[in-house]
Structure formats: structure tokens, C-alpha cells
Amino acid sequence: MPISLSQLVLTGLSLYLGLTGATSTHQQPEKRGSNTSGYVNGVYFGSWVVYDRKFNPSSLPVDHLTHVFYGFANLDGQGNVKTQESYADFEKILDTGSQPGNATYAAGCVGQLNALKKANPRLKVLLSIGGWTYSQNDNFPTAANTPTGRATFAKTAVGLMNDYGFDGIDIDWEYPEDQTQGDNFLELLRAVRTALDESAKANNAPGHHFLLTIAASAGAEHYDLLPLAAMSEQLDFFNLMAYDYSGDRFSTITAHQANLFLNKDNPASTAFSTDAAMQAYIAKGVPPNKIILGMPIYGRAFTDTDGLGKPFLKGGSLANQTAGSWEGGVYDYKALPRPGAVEDWDDVAKAWYSYDAGKRELISYDTVRSVRTKVDYLKSKGLGGGFFWEASADAPGDKSLIKASYDALGGQGSLDQGGNWLDYPNSRFTNIRAKGTA
DSSP states (O other): OOOOTTOOOOOOBOOOOOOOOOOOOSSOOOOOOSSTTSBEEEEEEEGGGGSTTOOOGGGSOGGGOSEEEEEEEEEOTTOOEEBSOHIIIIISOOSTTOOOOOSSOOOHHHHHHHHHHHHOTTOEEEEEEEHHHHTSSSHHHHHHTSHHHHHHHHHHHHHHHHHHTOSEEEEEOOOOOSHHHHHHHHHHHHHHHHHHHHHHHHTTOTTOOOEEEEEEESOHHHHTTSOHHHHHHHOSEEEEEOOOSSOTTTOSSOOOSSOSSOOTTSGGGOSOOHHHHHHHHHHTTOOGGGEEEEEESEEEEEOSOOSTTSOOOTTHHHHOOOTTOSBTTEEEGGGOSOTTOEEEEETTTTEEEEEETTTTEEEEEOOHHHHHHHHHHHHHTTOOEEEEEOGGGOOSGGGOHHHHHHHHHTSGGGBOOOOOOOOOTTOSOHHHHOOSOO
């Protein structure tokens, strides 16, 4: 995931795990495979966007979505998974007239997401653990290195999922650094998959399939360290982060940040390609329908440059934090194109960008056209669907990238029809234990 300088780190809260419970007939368990009933159209929602960005879960275009990945939970070196945003998660009042959250009532994002689930039976919400910020220490590799650490991670992750009333776990470890860590990641997934199935049996859902996914790198230096075929046996799907191929922070030459293909006419402009990553995953044993193609809802900017594949002033965009940007060098899609910029399409790389000759600023980003092109591509390759990072940056109406994907996938009838789960008798939150409609 992109580095977000706006992420707020709040005091963690120890949560009741709730792994046992009485029998109920509220829902019939649904046995599902990996998005076999239609395409995924998912989006990540960052808890921090309820602050300065003033974007709440209730603003999500749920009619166009199948999955929401809510992030991020944190973990310690012993494997304990915990909330790091308790105020945003379940305390903050997001609706006028709503009661504040407390130890037994979930307001905040968790409360709104559960209300959305109750009103939209096909909307699945997953708890995403890690992310870039919470991966920049030794907690993931330390926890995954021992059976005890993996068991603790699995128990606390599934416990938090049950407390929040979510439909699965998404692990965003960025990234295992060697083959040993890659093998430990596989063992961690096995532990979580077992814990999910055992929790289903104990919590009114025998036979129900709670989801397990990961955020997966499109860079060979990362995915070559992973036992992908064995991981695919544990996972419902891989969220392939097919973006951040270039950026002011880490590139030396301007380039597309989310191109489908390499451009051999201007090789410097395409250091990576989505097609190469997708082919590598399949060659390593991942079924195509378990690959979900990630698309960015933001642009990466380069300043003092003459165009694609050219040098730029490194750090220049980082200092140019203007309207539409919450961190230097990154613009929300809804703020693009910038005034004075001219948009263009690279028909070889299948990538969109803009260039302002006066400011000498280049911005690489996806548009409705590039999303349609990517959806046509993923359908032709038999992939499982698409997802976006990050919900708050999308534009309204016909400019929406989420809507563009929804339309190109074929609309509601073409999407994953698997139902969500609403029966969480051991959640400490009364409004999540309540199983009626919103």
C-alpha cells in the first residue's frame, strides 16, 4: 500500500476474543470457494480518512462493491493483533444524532461498516492487518517465526474479526525479506485458515467459509521469495498491488506507476509491468481466478522533468503538497488533472498520465479509460476481479474509477454473489450481536 503520512497511531486496546458461543439458526452457513460466483470489485478503506479527509464508510459506493478491506490493525512481536485506531474504529461519532462508542457499543467505522453489511447482504468486509507503516519493524517476521507466535496471531486476528463482525482476514505484510520469512508466511496463513474454520464451528457458522486474503507485491524481488502455489491453497485470493511502480520517493527516472505492459520504445518509462507480474504468479502455480488486479485511485507526481522516461528533481514533488494532496508527491484521483496539465495516453504501456509544460510536472495515474482497459485485460486472462487503493480518493459520478470497474465487469449480475455473515454472538458490541437489518 502507498505510504500514508496521515495515518494516526492511537493507543491500542485489548479486545475480548470471543471464540466460543451458543448455537443459532439465524443464518444458514454458506460454503464458498474463491470468488467462484462472480467477479470481485473491492476497495481498501483506511481508518484515518475519517479525520482530515472527512470520508466515512457510509460514503462508500456499496452498490458497486463486493468487498471492503478495512485497515489497518497492528501487531506486536508476540503475534498479538490489535486495533491501533480505537477512536476511528468504534468510538468516533460519524453520523449526526448517533451515540458515541463505548465498551459495549460500536460507533465509528466498525459500526457503520456493520450497518452497511446488514443493508447489503452481498457486501463482505475484511480486517486488513499490517500495511506499509506497520510492516516497517520486526513484528511480522518475529511473530511468524515460531508456532507460538503464529498461533497467537491467528487467535487474536480471528478474535478481532469476530468482535468487529467482519467476514475475513486480509494480511498485508510488506514484505518478507528472504525465503525463510516467505516459508513462515505460508505457515502463518495455515494457522489463520485453521483458526477461521475452527471459529466458524464455535460461533454459529459450522461450514461457513470466512475469507483469507493477502496484499501481494507485483515486484519480482518480493514474490520470488514466496511459496505462491502452496499459499494459494490457503488463500481465497491475492490482492495484487499493481501500482507504485514509480514515485518521487524511490525512482530515479519518471515512469508510469501502474502500466499494464512494458513500452519497448521508451523502456525507461516502464520499469515494471502488471502483465509480467500476473504471468509470474500463474507460472508459479496461482490459479488465475485467485488473482485480484489492484488499481490506484491516486497519482504520483514528478517535478522539474521533461516527460516520461526523463530525469526529475528528486524530492521536488514531496515539497509540493497542494490542494488535492495529503502527502507530498501524491494526488487524490478526484483532484486530477491539475489545472494547466494536458492528459495523454500511452497506448503501448496502456497507461494514463498528465504533463504541465509550464510547471514541468508529470503525474501518472489511472482514469476511467485505463480502468476499462485493465478490466478487459483481467477478464481475458480469467482473473478474479479488481480492487482499488484507496476509497476516499475516488471521484463522484461517471468519473468514479470504482463505478468504471463495476460497469466494465458487467454490473451487478457479474459480481461475486457470495453472502456476508451477520451472526457474531460473542462480539462485545451489542449492535454487532444484533442480527437484524440496519
